[in-house]
Amino acid sequence: xxxxxxxxxxxxxxxxxxxxxxxxxxxxxxxxxxxxxxxLSAASAAAAKLPGVSKxxxxxxxxxxxxxxxxxxxxxxxxxxAYSHILAATTAVGKNVLPRAAALLDVxxxxxxxxxxxxxxxxxxxxxxxxxxxxxxxxxxxxxxxRAASFDPVAAEGGSASVETVTPGDMPAISKFVSAELSKSxxxxxxxxxxxxxxxxxxxxxxxxxxxxxxxxxxGAAVGASxxxxxxxxxxxxxxxxxxxxxxxxxLYIAVGISGAIQHLAGMKDSKVIVAINKDEEAPIFxxxxxxxxxxxxxxxxxxxxxxxxx
Amino acid sequence: xxxxxxxxxxxxxxxxxxxxTDGSGxxxxxxxxxxxxxxxxxxxxxxxxxxxxxxxxxxAISMGVAQCAETIRTALAMxxxxxxxxxxxxxxxxxxxxxxxxxxxxxxxPGMIILGKQAIDDDMSATGQMLAALLGWSQGTFASKLAVxxxxxxxxxxxxxxxxxxxxxxxxxxxxxxxxxxxxxxxLPNIMKARKKPIDNKKPADYGVDPAPRLTTxxxxxxxxxxxxxxxxxVAELVSKLKTEAKVI
Numbered sequence: 001x002x003x004x005x006x007x008x009x010x011x012x013x014x015x016x017x018x019x020x021x022x023x024x025x026x027x028x029x030x031x032x033x034x035x036x037x038x039x040l041s042a043a044s045a046a047a048a049k050l051p052g053v054s055k056x057x058x059x060x061x062x063x064x065x066x067x068x069x070x071x072x073x074x075x076x077x078x079x080x081x082a083y084s085h086i087l088a089a090t091t092a093v094g095k096n097v098l099p100r101a102a103a104l105l106d107v108x109x110x111x112x113x114x115x116x117x118x119x120x121x122x123x124x125x126x127x128x129x130x131x132x133x134x135x136x137x138x139x140x141x142x143x144x145x146x147r148a149a150s151f152d153p154v155a156a157e158g159g160s161a162s163v164e165t166v167t168p169g170d171m172p173a174i175s176k177f178v179s180a181e182l183s184k185s186x187x188x189x190x191x192x193x194x195x196x197x198x199x200x201x202x203x204x205x206x207x208x209x210x211x212x213x214x215x216x217x218x219x220g221a222a223v224g225a226s227x228x229x230x231x232x233x234x235x236x237x238x239x240x241x242x243x244x245x246x247x248x249x250x251x252l253y254i255a256v257g258i259s260g261a262i263q264h265l266a267g268m269k270d271s272k273v274i275v276a277i278n279k280d281e282e283a284p285i286f287x288x289x290x291x292x293x294x295x296x297x298x299x300x301x302x303x304x305x306x307x308x309x310x311x
Numbered sequence: 312x313x314x315x316x317x318x319x320x321x322x323x324x325x326x327x328x329x330x331x332t333d334g335s336g337x338x339x340x341x342x343x344x345x346x347x348x349x350x351x352x353x354x355x356x357x358x359x360x361x362x363x364x365x366x367x368x369x370x371a372i373s374m375g376v377a378q379c380a381e382t383i384r385t386a387l388a389m390x391x392x393x394x395x396x397x398x399x400x401x402x403x404x405x406x407x408x409x410x411x412x413x414x415x416x417x418x419x420x421p422g423m424i425i426l427g428k429q430a431i432d433d434d435m436s437a438t439g440q441m442l443a444a445l446l447g448w449s450q451g452t453f454a455s456k457l458a459v460x461x462x463x464x465x466x467x468x469x470x471x472x473x474x475x476x477x478x479x480x481x482x483x484x485x486x487x488x489x490x491x492x493x494x495x496x497x498x499l500p501n502i503m504k505a506r507k508k509p510i511d512n513k514k515p516a517d518y519g520v521d522p523a524p525r526l527t528t529x530x531x532x533x534x535x536x537x538x539x540x541x542x543x544x545x546v547a548e549l550v551s552k553l554k555t556e557a558k559v560i
Contacts, residue, residue: 068477069440069450092470095436096452099405103441108406108525111435121529126433127328131337134529174449174480178465182473189471195559219560230489237455237469237490244349244429244489246471252559262327263431269537273557275549281542290540290557293549303546308560311550 001029001119003085004057006076008067008093009035009043014050016192017089019153021146025087026052026154027116032083033057033161036064036075036168044163051159058163063171066180067093071171073100078169080105080141084119090145090247091191102143109143110135112247114150128243128266148191149249149270183238190241193222195252196268198241199234200226202257202278202297206234211298212256214305224248226255226264242267257297260285277301312365312422312481314357316391317372317412318350320382321432334530337432346382349427351389352487355494356457357425358390365459368392370419374403374411380510387505388497394510399522401515404433407522409441414518416446421482423464428453428486439486449479455490 003025007018025031031052035043036059047056057079063071076086076097086101088094090112102109114132115123121136122144190196197212197219209223216223224246225239241248243266253271258264260276260283268274269288276289279296286292293300322328322337323345329338346354360366371386373379374397383394397411416424429436443450451457451466455474458465464479469488497505515522543549553560 066475069443069452073444092453092468096440096450099435099437099440100444100450102437103406103409103444106406108404109435109437109441110526111437125534126531127322127337128431128434129534130328131330131531132534133531135526136529137526139525172447174447176478178476178478180470180473180475182470191471227489236473237488238471238473240489243431243434252553252557263324269534273553273559274537274540275553286542287539288537291549291552292540292542293546294542295546300546304550307546307550311554 001084002082003028003031003087004079004083005031005033006072006088006094006097007033007035007047008089008091009046013046013156014043016153017091017148019050019156020148020151021087021089022050022052022154023151024113024116024146025085028085028119030054034059034079036072037067038062038065046156048161048163049157049159050161051154053159053161056161056163057166059166059168061168061171064168066177067097068175068177069096069100070175072097073104074171075168076101077104079166083141085142085144087144087146089148094145098143098145105141105143107139107141107143108137109145110137111145112147113144114147128263129269130262147247149247183236187216188220188222190222190224190246190248193250195219195221196224196241196248196250197221197254197256198224198226198258199229199256200258201228201232203229203234209235211301215301215308218305218308226258226261228261255285255289256301258285259283260288313368313370313419314360314366315370315372315416315419315421315424316350316353316357316386317424317426318354318382318386319347319427319430320344320373320375320379321347321430324348324431330531330533334532336528336531344378346385347427347430349429349487351494352489352491353425353427354386354389354391355492356487359492361390370395372397372412372415374399374408376400383510384505385497387508388502389495393508395513396510397513397515399515401522402524403522404524404526405435405437405441406525407520408438409445410520411515411518411522412442413445414520423481423483423485425485425487428488439484443484448482448484450484451477451479452486453488454485455488457485
């Protein structure tokens with residue numbers, strides 16, 4: 001049995017969620033990795049160093065740049081005969097591409113797995129993580145997205161895979177990348193950060209999110225938000241942690257002015273240590289917090305910044 | 312152009328769901344059901360396109376038990392023109408739904424199909440992408456903005472690091488993200504009017520689709536529960552505990 005993992009990468013190497021997908025794949029057998037796009041020499045070298053990967057497939061084509069779903073799914077389908085399992089991380093790319101490939105293969109995808117039981121059987125969250133379903137697939141091939149927060153990523157270095165070029169066939173010409181408007185931030189990505197500090201509706205407006213900045217800077221933390229804060233227009237959607245946003249499981253999660261709706265808890269309750277700061281002592285967030293501070297965030301946040309500065 | 316909007320009947324998002332004691336699934340008996348919230352956004356977007364003169368007709372489709380007709384009525388009250396109910400007691404998974412929708416699209420010839428990006432019950436986030444694949448259409452998933460420009464659909468997508476804009480050749484599949492729009496509430500007159508709008512009753516066999524699930528649920532368990540921890544009295548105490556007790560900073 002050989003599994004193929006679609007990798008995402010940037011200038012700094014293979015992205016952490018993809019390294020978690022590799023970790024999940026190693027539980028299934030031999031692992032090959034796929035990098036697709038343009039200017040792939042750095043990405044293929046980085047992929048070849050991932051422990052557990054025995055072969056890297058490199059598909060260089062302008063049509064595959066930006067991981068467009070129509071084209072990337074066609075590539076996966078072309079490569080699929082050699083593989084028992086096709087995996088990617090549950091990211092915007094993985095969610096966009098893998099179900100499309102699965103349908104072309106007449107396979108029901110298995111979305112967002114949190115554990116591998118055996119080659120056919122997986123555990124995945126349903127109802128915003130309020131149930132953990134063990135599901136068994138009867139498809140001969142499995143197409144899987146992997147919940148990165150549930151698998152420790154493989155290291156970025158240590159492996160030595162062979163590298164093979166694959167020639168992409170005809171690509172559907174029905175979609176075109178136009179532009180990306182990515183938030184520029186010196187901070188770590190939400191799904192890869194060791195510490196996350198998130199604001200909720202209690203922040204009252206977008207400007208007040210700047211109160212989180214000195215704390216995030218000091219701790220090297222990523223900044224997130226609840227759906228309520230996104231819905232209210234305080235911050236862009238890419239900040240959203242929760243059932244319909246990003247799933248995170250950092251060492252430390254600090255929830256500020258967040259009541260703790262089920263859909264938010266779904267995105268962060270696997271964090272190792274949870275801190276809640278909220279002025280409402282009845283807020284449900286306190287039921288999952290290791291450390292709760294009942295306080296007005298507008299006094300607590302500057303104090304916290306000062307306290308961290310002092311120590 | 313004609314727009315199809317599939318709508319799913321799910322446990323209302325405000326309901327605190329419980330795992331059945333026998334571990335066979337989630338308790339849905341006697342629980343309030345509603346339209347999947349992302350599908351409301353899909354209906355709203357279709358109605359806005361009709362108000363702008365881009366769409367000419369909106370067909371709302373739901374699949375599952377007979378009560379899914381109520382979910383279609385909600386879409387009709389929001390502004391959809393007619394409905395199609397594909398009735399079955401079989402548990403429908405995204406692949407089967409996508410095959411049924413493909414058969415309906417082949418018959419209806421829409422210019423666009425707008426779906427929610429994810430259903431809040433199975434959290435699969437797959438049906439739209441799978442339908443696009445089966446039809447060989449372009450897909451604009453997780454859309455926060457869309458504009459029809461002649462034969463082209465320009466979609467702004469919510470991606471992990473921000474926003475991405477793609478140009479799609481119509482016909483296309485769109486899946487909705489939160490910020491695409493704010494769905495309207497149906498007015499009482501429109502709810503009354505919706506009662507007179509037609510709903511076609513169909514079965515999976517009418518489309519020659521075998522809806523049998525490919526995934527078998529072996530069991531459903533409660534996730535591990537977190538215990539509430541301690542309340543701290545001050546910011547200084549919090550920082551000290553994070554340093555010396557939790558050792559995370």
